[in-house]
């Protein structure tokens with residue numbers, strides 16, 4: 001179905017974002033991203049207060065994270081648990097800095113997430129839910145959680161297939177330390193904006209369906225979708241959280257294949 005928007009992806013920018021090396025760089029980049037969020041909200045007739053920007057600091061050194069903090073960031077997204085835990089440990093002096101783990105989790109690392117994270121966006125198995133619940137109980141903590149959905153159909157992507165989401169969510173009341181907020185996805189990594197948009201539409205449609213049948217205590221309000229190359233399209237389709245790394249911190253030295261095994265080969269620019 002045609003949409004009223006013709007927003008392109010920014011995936012051709014990939015790898016080209018200049019490195020932010022001063023507080024002023026971070027302030028400028030944050031303001032520029034926020035201005036693009038506001039503009040996308042205006043196009044979509046949405047209140048900009050309904051979209052949260054989650055800056056993603058993965059692969060960046062502690063010094064960069066401290067600059068981001070000085071520029072006002074109080075919640076940072078990290079994809080790998082070990083790396084995030086190391087940064088948290090090194091930055092204990094910043095006691096109002098919070099951490100969102102946005103990448104796949106193995107059960108043997110649940111212990112670390114339970115200790116330091118305030119949010120986990122990549123829940124896609126009951127084994128991980130169980131491991132987190134047990135460790136959170138032991139720590140006397142709770143965790144905001146997003147259920148990750150594979151909306152692109154790529155075998156390499158983590159997340160539940162959409163058809164399994166309803167059954168999965170019925171099980172979640174068994175884990176009271178997990179405060180379920182909504183859904184998260186990574187769209188197809190493609191310069192074809194219309195195909196990227198379909199991933200976001202799929203996530204929103206699924207959220208709307210799941211809302212009807214979500215058990216008591218399981219919230220299905222949030223949609224975490226969109227990153228540097230596609231967050232404006234995601235906002236046009238209902239994103240409530242956008243996860244933006246490179247447009248704030250600068251390009252990563254690590255190739256994306258390190259995070260998402262087949263994506264670079266599927267890029268169609």
Ligand SMILES: *Cc1c(COP(=O)(O)O)cnc(C)c1O
Pocket residue numbers: 056058079102103186226227228229243244245246247259
């Ligand atoms: C790295 C990452 C992002 C941010 O990607 P950028 O291209 O740096 O904006 C978003 N979501 C997840 C899950 C990531 O791992």
